[in-house]
Amino acid sequence: MGKTRIRKIFGDILSRKGRTALVSMSIFIGVFGVVTLFTMGDLIVNRLEDDIQADKLAMMKTHLNLAAGQTPTPNDVLLNQVEAYPGVTTVEGYLASLVYFQTDDGDKFEDGMVISSYAPMGESQLEPMRVIEGEYPVSGQRQLAVEQRMAKEFGLEVGDTLNLRMVSLAGGGAEIPVETWTITAIVFQPYMLDFNYDPVVSVFTTFEDAQYITGISYVNYIFTRFSSYQLADEQSNTFAQSIADNTSFIPDLNYTADPAKNEQIKSATDTSNVLGMLGLTALIVSGFLVINVVNSIVIEQKRQIGVMKSLGASRGDNFFIYVGIALAYGVFGVIPGVVLGIPAGYFAAQALATTMGTIIEDFVLAPRAIFLGIGIGLAVPVLASLIPVFNGTRVKILDAMLDLGISSKYGNGPIAKLIAKLPVSINVRQGMSNVSQKKGRLAFTVLTLAMAAGAFMGIFALFAAIDDLMDTIVGTYGATDIYIVPTQQQDFNTIQTTLNEEVDGIAAVEPVSGIQIEIDGYTPPASTGGFSYANGYDPEAENPAYNVELLEGSLWGEGTDPYGVVLSNNIATAMEAHAGDRITIRIAGNSREVEVVGLAKYPFDLVFMRWQALSEMAGYTLNGEPVARDIAISLDTEDPTVKETADKIDEINEVLLGKGITASYQNFPEIVEDITNMINSFRMIFNLTAALIALVGGLGLLTALSMSVFERQKEIGVMRSIGASSRTVVSQFLTEGLIVGLIAWAVGLPISYMLSIALTEALGFGDMLDLNYPIAAPIVGLIGMLLVSTVSSLWPSLSAARKTVSDILRYQ
Numbered sequence: 001m002g003k004t005r006i007r008k009i010f011g012d013i014l015s016r017k018g019r020t021a022l023v024s025m026s027i028f029i030g031v032f033g034v035v036t037l038f039t040m041g042d043l044i045v046n047r048l049e050d051d052i053q054a055d056k057l058a059m060m061k062t063h064l065n066l067a068a069g070q071t072p073t074p075n076d077v078l079l080n081q082v083e084a085y086p087g088v089t090t091v092e093g094y095l096a097s098l099v100y101f102q103t104d105d106g107d108k109f110e111d112g113m114v115i116s117s118y119a120p121m122g123e124s125q126l127e128p129m130r131v132i133e134g135e136y137p138v139s140g141q142r143q144l145a146v147e148q149r150m151a152k153e154f155g156l157e158v159g160d161t162l163n164l165r166m167v168s169l170a171g172g173g174a175e176i177p178v179e180t181w182t183i184t185a186i187v188f189q190p191y192m193l194d195f196n197y198d199p200v201v202s203v204f205t206t207f208e209d210a211q212y213i214t215g216i217s218y219v220n221y222i223f224t225r226f227s228s229y230q231l232a233d234e235q236s237n238t239f240a241q242s243i244a245d246n247t248s249f250i251p252d253l254n255y256t257a258d259p260a261k262n263e264q265i266k267s268a269t270d271t272s273n274v275l276g277m278l279g280l281t282a283l284i285v286s287g288f289l290v291i292n293v294v295n296s297i298v299i300e301q302k303r304q305i306g307v308m309k310s311l312g313a314s315r316g317d318n319f320f321i322y323v324g325i326a327l328a329y330g331v332f333g334v335i336p337g338v339v340l341g342i343p344a345g346y347f348a349a350q351a352l353a354t355t356m357g358t359i360i361e362d363f364v365l366a367p368r369a370i371f372l373g374i375g376i377g378l379a380v381p382v383l384a385s386l387i388p389v390f391n392g393t394r395v396k397i398l399d400a401m402l403d404l405g406i407s408s409k410y411g412n413g414p415i416a417k418l419i420a421k422l423p424v425s426i427n428v429r430q431g432m433s434n435v436s437q438k439k440g441r442l443a444f445t446v447l448t449l450a451m452a453a454g455a456f457m458g459i460f461a462l463f464a465a466i467d468d469l470m471d472t473i474v475g476t477y478g479a480t481d482i483y484i485v486p487t488q489q490q491d492f493n494t495i496q497t498t499l500n501e502e503v504d505g506i507a508a509v510e511p512v513s514g515i516q517i518e519i520d521g522y523t524p525p526a527s528t529g530g531f532s533y534a535n536g537y538d539p540e541a542e543n544p545a546y547n548v549e550l551l552e553g554s555l556w557g558e559g560t561d562p563y564g565v566v567l568s569n570n571i572a573t574a575m576e577a578h579a580g581d582r583i584t585i586r587i588a589g590n591s592r593e594v595e596v597v598g599l600a601k602y603p604f605d606l607v608f609m610r611w612q613a614l615s616e617m618a619g620y621t622l623n624g625e626p627v628a629r630d631i632a633i634s635l636d637t638e639d640p641t642v643k644e645t646a647d648k649i650d651e652i653n654e655v656l657l658g659k660g661i662t663a664s665y666q667n668f669p670e671i672v673e674d675i676t677n678m679i680n681s682f683r684m685i686f687n688l689t690a691a692l693i694a695l696v697g698g699l700g701l702l703t704a705l706s707m708s709v710f711e712r713q714k715e716i717g718v719m720r721s722i723g724a725s726s727r728t729v730v731s732q733f734l735t736e737g738l739i740v741g742l743i744a745w746a747v748g749l750p751i752s753y754m755l756s757i758a759l760t761e762a763l764g765f766g767d768m769l770d771l772n773y774p775i776a777a778p779i780v781g782l783i784g785m786l787l788v789s790t791v792s793s794l795w796p797s798l799s800a801a802r803k804t805v806s807d808i809l810r811y812q
């Protein structure tokens with residue numbers, strides 16, 4: 001009996017090769033998506049978890065700015081003082097600054113970062129790097145190490161050399177000396193060190209050599225670990241106050257991070273989980289197609305079931321046969337899905353790893369992804385088949401023998417009567433009538449397409465909100481093309497005069513200052529880094545550094561508090577603050593009650609002030625007068641390109657280096673381009689995942705219409721016998737496909753809205769994204785659904801049109 005059942009299974013599968021191929025393909029797509037996406041996520045997350053050790057992570061990171069005119073507090077004194085702070089267990093001092101390097105075959109100097117721990121190389125206790133090849137540099141020997149990703153980018157090996165510009169010797173108008181340094185080690189730094197760290201252009205050396213290269217004698221970053229994260233978080237403000245009061249430094253940025261909840265790992269995990277869930281959705285949606293197909297097979301073979309029962313087949317035999325067919329579909333889809341998904345996931349992980357701050361080199365398997373792909377890939381078709389199979393096993397012999405496939409209720413139901421009254425063409429009315437006949441099939445086909453439409457429109461809405469956020473950010477900072485941060489405090493007027501006289505193409509040189517700020521009664525959300533930031537500028541300048549879009553109140557003017565602040569709407573909403581209210585702010589240990597002069601449209605925690613007021617509170621003063629810490633430059637070219645801006649930065653840098661002024665530069669067009677590219681990369685990944693669901697949905701519609709063509713051959717024959725043309729037959733089935741697509745689009749609308757909210761929260765954007773469901777989402781979704789429905793309906797429609805009366809009579 002067992003062999004008979006197996007022959008029956010393979011006989012049914014092979015007799016409907018097209019149907020088998022479509023169902024297996026839908027399962028293959030789902031399994032491929034699951035294995036690929038979970039492999040990608042697992043490889044990245046596992047690599048990060050292996051590399052990032054919680055007990056090596058700093059709990060607090062502080063950036064130090066030397067107060068103008070002050071002598072740096074000696075490094076030993078500074079670090080000993082920090083180590084003596086109550087609750088501190090580990091302290092690490094870093095020097096990080098700009099370096100200009102050139103490879104042997106390079107034609108220009110590149111901007112990079114030289115990083116050095118105050119501890120001897122190889123003995124760092126917090127966020128240490130590790131040697132991949134070679135040995136750590138030795139002080140005084142012109143040796144350095146390069147990050148693994150930099151070595152790959154520039155084709156560097158141990159023993160190669162780099163030419164470094166000795167900016168410590170700049171000034172006096174003389175040419176800056178260039179020295180040749182030898183690479184003694186390739187290192188890997190898995191931690192995001194947070195001082196504009198870019199592993200592609202990072203070199204490491206001893207502290208003494210870093211001092212020589214940069215001309216900076218003191219540590220400008222302090223990493224601290226406390227006895228507990230709770231204590232670190234509680235002591236953050238007083239810790240920064242202690243540094244401001246007892247040293248010559250201004251702690252302009254000080255924030256905490258919980259090692260047990262590392263943001264780098266959390267971000268990768270959240271992204272992986274969301275993409276994995278979307279992949280699982282595609283696989284689960286394929287189960288709806290299995291339900292339709294197995295149900296169709298059971299109905300189609302109702303007489304066969306009766307005959308088998310009359311010959312002694314039990315309900316178990318029938319159950320085994322039809323569940324076996326579903327399982328065979330699963331096997332046919334799972335095997336290629338897993339085999340192709342494994343390498344696809346590996347390559348996807350390699351591509352996304354850089355964005356996530358790590359590297360994937362060695363090919364490894366992701367067992368969880370494989371088990372999920374196999375387990376769920378086989379379980380979905382089997383579970384999906386249970387209800388239609390169970391109903392099939394209940395068929396009685398007498399009912400099977402008397403079944404003529406005709407329902408006495410045809411055309412008598414309320415839906416049929418409603419359709420008959422609709423003011424539409426006969427073609428559309430007949431299409432709606434045909435679609436409504438198989439309500440179960442319609443429901444599952446609509447559900448597969450609705451999930452696809454919902455995923456696409458929900459993702460569209462999410463990224464539309466992200467685009468709006470970017471527009472707001474770019475609009476606020478759009479007036480600034482270049483942002484200059486001098487290594488040490490400089491006189492702004494001297495720099496302004498120098499640039500205006502010696503550099504062409506500059507529209508404005510504006511004074512700006514920036515520093516971390518605390519507001520009494522407000523706790524910044526973790527998603528923004530757990531701190532708020534203040535930007536100071538001149539709102540009355542001809543070309544202000546920032547374009548502040550006010551929602552309420554006004555900028556500073558006569559009668560307003562000169563120390564007043566403009567709050568971003570995030571802060572204002574959380575504090576229930578309005579223009580005219582008074583709040584207490586704290587900057588670098590100084591507190592003051594100030595007026596809220598306005599509320600600004602900005603997505604993050606940001607406070608705007610007049611630069612003079614901010615510099616005074618921050619301690620950016622020279623001879624008792626406030627000075628601008630940084631410089632914002634606008635070029636006279638409208639919307640300059642990344643290259644045009646980079647060329648101007650090179651020109652400005654050469655002029656300032658000639659004056660002995662070293663600085664780091666931010667190319668705003670480049671920053672916008674980089675962020676846009678990153679967003680587009682994630683947009684592409686999410687849309688490809690939605691496309692998998694859409695492909696499964698399209699296959700579901702294609703299969704449903706193919707089954708409908710097979711079942712309605714008599715109807716096609718009648719249409720042909722009374723003179724219907726091929727075009728008429730095509731339009732009939734095409735209309736039915738479009739009707740199903742329209743219904744699915746309507747059902748997908750609420751799904752897309754809920755999904756967009758779920759994605760926003762799952763990805764951690766809830767605190768920063770103002771998710772307004774855009775009207776463009778349903779419009780684009782409708783166009784996409786009509787396209788999918790049309791493409792999916794073409795093959796069945798053309799197949800129906802090719803049938804002739806003689807073909808149908810021979811079949812019957």
